[in-house]
Amino acid sequence: MIKIIVGRLLQLIPVLWILLTLTFFLSKETPGGPFSQERQASPEVIQKLNAYYGLDKPLWQQYVGYLQKIVRLDFGPSYSYPTESVNEVILRAFPISLQIGTLAFVLALAIGVTAGTIAAVNQNTVWDYLPMALAMAGICVPTFVMGPILALVFGLKLNLAPVSGWYGLDYTPLPPMVMPAITLGLFYSAYVARLTRGGMLDVLNQDFIRTAKAKGVPGHQIVLKHAVRGGLLPVVSFLGPAFAGLITGSFVVEKVFNVPGLGQEFIKSVFNRDYPLIFGTVVFYGALIVLFNLVSDLLQLGMDPRTRR
Amino acid sequence: MSTALTTTAAPETEIIHGFSLWSDAWFRLKKNKLALFGLGFFLFMICICVLGPFVTGYRYEDTDLPLKASPPLDKIISRVETLKNGEVKQKNLALSNIEDEFLELPRPERKAIAAKLANGEQYTTGNIHYEPSNRRHFFGTDALGRDLLTRVLIGGRISLAVGFAATLVSVLIGVTWGAAAGFVGGKLDDVMMRIVDILYALPFTVIVILLMVMFGRNFILLFVAIGAVEWLTMARIVRGQIISLKHQEFVDAAVSLGLSGPRILFRHLVPNVASSIIVYATLTVPNVMLLEAVLSFLGLGVPPPLSSWGVLINEGASAIQTSPWLLWIPASFFSLTLFSLNFLGDGLRDALDPKSAKD
Numbered sequence: 021m022i023k024i025i026v027g028r029l030l031q032l033i034p035v036l037w038i039l040l041t042l043t044f045f046l047s048k049e050t051p052g053g054p055f056s057q058e059r060q061a062s063p064e065v066i067q068k069l070n071a072y073y074g075l076d077k078p079l080w081q082q083y084v085g086y087l088q089k090i091v092r093l094d095f096g097p098s099y100s101y102p103t104e105s106v107n108e109v110i111l112r113a114f115p116i117s118l119q120i121g122t123l124a125f126v127l128a129l130a131i132g133v134t135a136g137t138i139a140a141v142n143q144n145t146v147w148d149y150l151p152m153a154l155a156m157a158g159i160c161v162p163t164f165v166m167g168p169i170l171a172l173v174f175g176l177k178l179n180l181a182p183v184s185g186w187y188g189l190d191y192t193p194l195p196p197m198v199m200p201a202i203t204l205g206l207f208y209s210a211y212v213a214r215l216t217r218g219g220m221l222d223v224l225n226q227d228f229i230r231t232a233k234a235k236g237v238p239g240h241q242i243v244l245k246h247a248v249r250g251g252l253l254p255v256v257s258f259l260g261p262a263f264a265g266l267i268t269g270s271f272v273v274e275k276v277f278n279v280p281g282l283g284q285e286f287i288k289s290v291f292n293r294d295y296p297l298i299f300g301t302v303v304f305y306g307a308l309i310v311l312f313n314l315v316s317d318l319l320q321l322g323m324d325p326r327t328r329r
Numbered sequence: 330m331s332t333a334l335t336t337t338a339a340p341e342t343e344i345i346h347g348f349s350l351w352s353d354a355w356f357r358l359k360k361n362k363l364a365l366f367g368l369g370f371f372l373f374m375i376c377i378c379v380l381g382p383f384v385t386g387y388r389y390e391d392t393d394l395p396l397k398a399s400p401p402l403d404k405i406i407s408r409v410e411t412l413k414n415g416e417v418k419q420k421n422l423a424l425s426n427i428e429d430e431f432l433e434l435p436r437p438e439r440k441a442i443a444a445k446l447a448n449g450e451q452y453t454t455g456n457i458h459y460e461p462s463n464r465r466h467f468f469g470t471d472a473l474g475r476d477l478l479t480r481v482l483i484g485g486r487i488s489l490a491v492g493f494a495a496t497l498v499s500v501l502i503g504v505t506w507g508a509a510a511g512f513v514g515g516k517l518d519d520v521m522m523r524i525v526d527i528l529y530a531l532p533f534t535v536i537v538i539l540l541m542v543m544f545g546r547n548f549i550l551l552f553v554a555i556g557a558v559e560w561l562t563m564a565r566i567v568r569g570q571i572i573s574l575k576h577q578e579f580v581d582a583a584v585s586l587g588l589s590g591p592r593i594l595f596r597h598l599v600p601n602v603a604s605s606i607i608v609y610a611t612l613t614v615p616n617v618m619l620l621e622a623v624l625s626f627l628g629l630g631v632p633p634p635l636s637s638w639g640v641l642i643n644e645g646a647s648a649i650q651t652s653p654w655l656l657w658i659p660a661s662f663f664s665l666t667l668f669s670l671n672f673l674g675d676g677l678r679d680a681l682d683p684k685s686a687k688d
Contacts, residue, residue: 034527046539160667162619164626164639165660168646176650267532272623276646287627290538298539305532313529 024321028314032307039306040090043299044083086299095300100292106300109285114304116186117281120200120273121266127205128212128262133255135209136216140224140251141243151213158210167203167276175199184278200273208262215258220251249323256320260313267305354604357680364676367669374666378485386464387476389483390634399423401469401477401654406446409458421462423470430459468658471644475634481659484636488663491551491637492618498556499617500610503563504599510564511571512594522568525561533558534620541629548631551624555617563609570602604681611674615667622663638663 077085089096095106104112135151142148175183181194223229224247232242270283282301289297358364382389399405404424411417422430424447431439442452452459468477510521540554574580575598583593618638624630625639626646633640638659645656 031527035531038527039531042536043539156668156671157664160615160664160671161660162622162642162663164623164646165642165656165664168649168656172649271534271538271627275627286535287538302532302535302539305535309532 024317025314028310028317032310035310036303036306039302040087040299041083043302044086090299090303095303096296098289098294098297100289100294100297106296109297110282110300110304113280113282113285116197116279117267117270117274117283119197120204120279120281121263121270123197123201124204124208124266125263127201128208129255131205131209132212133216133252136213137220137243137248137251139213139217140220141239143221148217152217155210155213158206159214163203163207163272164276166206167200167273170199170203171277186279196277196279200270200277200279203273203276204266204270208265211258211262212255215254216252219254220247223247223250226250253320253324256316256323259319260309260316263309263312267308354677354680358676361676361679363672364680367672367676370665370669371673374485374662374669375489378482378489381482382479382486385467385476385479385482387466387479389475389479389636391475393421393470393474395420395422395474397470397472397474399466399470399474400425400652401658402465402467403469404447405462405464405466407460407462409460411456411458424461427459469652469654471655472648472652477655477658480636480641481638481662484638484641484659485662485666487631487635487637488618488621488639489666491555491621492614494552495555495559495617495621496610496613498553499559499563499613500606502557503560504567504602504606506560507564507567508571508594508599508602511568512575512590512598514572518568522565525564529561534623537620537624538627538629541624551621551631555620559613559617563606563613566605566609567602570605571598574598574601608674608678608681611670611677615670615674618663618667
């Protein structure tokens with residue numbers, strides 16, 4: 021157990037190092053610096069700015085200096101937000117993405133597990149085909165189609181939730197996080213439903229379930245007490261990738277609903293060539309994904325004794 | 330002749346043909362109506378996307394600004410104005426916008442004129458002549474007056490091409506990597522699979538976005554970048570299968586015949602894994618198309634005026650209130666194609682790998 025945790029945390033180091041090195045050299049290779057767009061500054065000003073941000077040093081010095089700063093968890097100043105450091109931008113934007121992501125995650129699990137279980141228990145009946153057809157539809161209708169449709173119906177027609185923006189929107193019954201979260205959650209619930217159905221079917225065909233039936237355990241107890249633990253294993257191992265998906269999915273829904281979350285900041289930083297902010301968000305995402313994979317592994321260990329060996 | 334001979338042959342002498350994996354799989358796939366439908370629809374989609382743009386009569390990049398955002402099947406009215414110096418000016422207008430031409434007239438009169446033109450009658454006022462034309466835009470036009478049908482078909486070409494090419498890249502890398510790791514085994518296997526583990530933990534959409542921005546919106550790069558991030562699962566699947574196969578007798582036989590390692594690997598082992606590769610590749614294509622669409626949606630896809638389904642959906646989503654067909658039409662093409670590919674992939678998995686069949 022502890023070995024696995026330590027091993028995973030050690031894995032964090034090469035992952036983050038690869039990420040950093042990749043992003044660092046990729047972004048240095050590209051034409052156009054952070055100060056070459058929009059207002060054209062005089063050469064002296066650009067020189068001073070470059071000196072201030074350390075962009076005039078040789079590349080390897082910038083690289084080493086940057087790694088040193090990262091170790092101290094200091095991502096440096098942001099180019100495009102002169103008054104904020106990268107740490108401040110992340111701290112400001114991430115809670116917004118986290119709220120949307122968490123709600124979406126809960127929705128995806130609740131809807132997906134319920135639908136998948138119903139389908140597995142009623143295999144090859146209408147109650148199997150209907151939820152699975154809906155799940156397939158959910159996978160094939162991407163978030164950037166679902167988002168505008170939901171915005172049109174619930175936002176503009178029914179006036180239940182705001183369709184754009186984040187701050188100061190209290191004229192509708194629901195807060196602005198609801199629509200993006202539903203959009204994201206529905207998409208991932210489709211995957212969860214398919215995984216749940218597959219996992220549950222595997223378990224429900226096993227001998228111990230037949231034994232439970234034979235000794236007269238009521239159907240709902242068989243499902244809830246005996247089958248769920250094994251049947252949800254595929255879902256648990258999907259949690260890590262799902263979280264990564266929620267993060268990248270947030271790029272899309274945050275654009276659709278114009279939410280100032282971390283996804284928007286990342287896309288903006290990439291377009292603005294705001295190097296410190298690019299590095300900061302990428303490292304942050306990488307660390308989050310590794311941590312979530314760890315959590316998903318630990319959950320799996322707890323639920324499946326076979327993997328403990 | 331030959332059929333007559335075989336039917337008259339005595340049943341005792343008939344050789345019993347074993348079913349190969351492929352004919353067996355095809356037999357099972359044929360019974361799966363949804364998968365067959367998926368295959369048919371997908372082939373149909375490829376055909377219309379490849380051939381369609383030649384027969385629509387419009388080019389995907391040609392704009393016709395006076396005809397902007399006209400709904401599907403709207404009548405085109407040709408407006409011919411003879412100027413005082415004898416010059417003739419012609420432009421196309423959409424029937425649904427024709428009333429804007431007569432804003433100085435009272436409403437009922439405007440309606441009457443529009444109704445007349447809708448009936449196919451001509452209308453002349455002063456030196457301006459209106460005449461309904463036979464040409465139509467089947468799916469209407471976008472905000473720049475470009476024919477949506479042509480753009481959807483061209484966009485389909487791009488999306489499908491990205492889907493296929495990136496999947497091919499991912500299959501090539503994944504199969505080579507996984508097969509090498511599984512076949513050689515030992516230390517090399519450990520190292521190669523550790524690398525895959527580490528790469529798994531990277532936020533790949535983030536990296537593709539970085540690549541697209543850093544190297545410009547290059548078409549080839551789009552294939553390679555997406556393909557390079559999708560090979561990991563393929564490598565894992567192939568490695569697992571190779572390991573379980575390499576201790577079987579036919580490999581021992583090949584070794585004792587003195588065949589070289591690479592020959593055993595690629596001539597004897599990889600073909601045995603082909604079914605898994607095909608199944609997973611079929612399921613990779615929709616994932617790749619989805620990723621391409623996400624990139625296009627974020628403004629990182631193919632450069633304008635070229636279109637892809639993601640680009641069109643992005644344009645349509647921003648105009649959903651005023652011209653909803655700009656979203657509905659490309660979105661349905663995209664979703665139906667994903668549907669058919671997923672059904673086909675599921676069906677192929679059940680057909681090629683009976684053990685994994687659900688029921």
